[in-house]
Amino acid sequence: MATTYDIDTGGARPALEARGVSVYYGEKQAVRSIDLIIPPNRVVALIGPSGCGKSTLLRCFNRMNDLVPGARVEGEVDFHGQNLYGAHVDPVEVRRRIGMVFQKPNPFPKSIYDNTAFGPKVNGYRGDMGVLVEESLRQAALWDEVHDRLGDSAYALSGGQQQRLCIARTLAVRPEIVLMDEPASALDPIATQKIEELILQLKKDYTIVIVTHNMQQAARISDFTAFLYMGELVEYGPTGTIFTTPREERTEAYVTGRFG
């Protein structure tokens, strides 16, 4: 079932474009032929009940599904005119240009500095690492809290700080797109608010795709919202429209909390 939708990219070329993307885990189909345009420098939220395929779809955008045994992706994801699943595309390169922040903060068991420097280091960054680390931590709104203890273990930070460190670590690689898989679901309301403010800041420089369970969060921070249900894209459009005047009954039922 192809869904028609109207996404205004402001005349710019989409940052990502999924065409007929399906994902199978063994025999089970988790994502059913989804078409999706991600406009640049916008926040796109993927919402839907548990098991609807939103995280799976997100993981298609930087080939994270390659790491899951038995997972198979069909269709195309266009990035700068190139299919991410093309024969000559190196998934390592894809993940460098399209970063990811995970649901649970997962810093490395290393110092704050080493966590931030890990990505640039493995990618052969040759500039001044200290400057890059500071910039990245500032971008993630963490610098002021940690600048005098960069050598401390990342595990000494609070959950919210750890998640911002994970965002800083992702930004340090200078990706074009940042994928976030329920980045605030393990955090308290104040830490969540900080992450949300941060996402709005980051929009200036990055394209962000965020999976969230929290519909208020989607409404607060995203420009566009896609509603997925049972592996299908039910509706996609400007966030305001999806939450106030959705075209599909199922979307309305979900955003008003009648199921899910």
Place this chain on the structure above:
Amino acid sequence: MSQTRAPLGMSGRGRDRRRRVAGALFAILCAAATLVGVVALAVLLTDVIMDGSHRLSVDFLTSFASRFPERAGVKAALVGSVWILGLTAVIAFPVSVAAAIYLEEYAPKSWVTRLIQLNIANLAGVPSIVYGMLGLTLFVRALALQRSILSGALTLSILILPVIIMASQEAIRAVPRSLREAAYGLGATRWQVVSLQVLPMAMPGILTGTILALSRAVGETAPLIMVGAVGFLAFTPSGVMDQFTVLPLQIYNWISRPQEEFHQLAAAGILVLLILLLTMNATAIILRNRFRKHH
């Protein structure tokens, strides 16, 4: 109290009391089972210390074996054990860790991999004498390595490979998936993920497994007799192609003699072996703690 509600702990009648007695009995039984091990070790230690401690001296460590018990020592056997152990570690550790990394991080999850896995588990249970025969055929004869330290170390390496591989796999598997994903998500290659994140985190477990396997190797006698360790040696080896003897073999040699003096030597030899083992285990703990601190 209007109703017949007994205070806590006083309601025990019939089934309730039996239940508590059974619980207490079970705890006592488990404690007794634990004691069996502890007591056995204590008895063994006391016996060996009583028999052998008065023979333990610097002379004992620096003298070669001799027909005269008062002049005999463990020098050749101790040095031989250390040589064998060192070489076995150098051979077995990298091979096992590489195999574990391959099986956990690279190998496709196919029936071939499962078959290999099953075989490794089975190999860990093969009697050591069988490895001795393999060593004799393969290393001593086919590869013409003679009755050398190298043959012995290669044989013991194969003997402990499955143990280290399985311990390393456990340790590698215990590294959380989220850390791998984090590293991959930052554009790390598979090798970078393995070498910079997985291995450092798994290293304490791998080291523990290795030292435990080496502890087994240091006590092995049968396979080394097969590959030609000698019971009486009056020199220390100067290279990997030299002949050798090891502590367990020396102990066996002494114990099989009729004279009481040699039995005391054997007890002293056992003490040296135990001290070597304890030193190894202590090293394992120190290494593990150091790795934990760094990662």
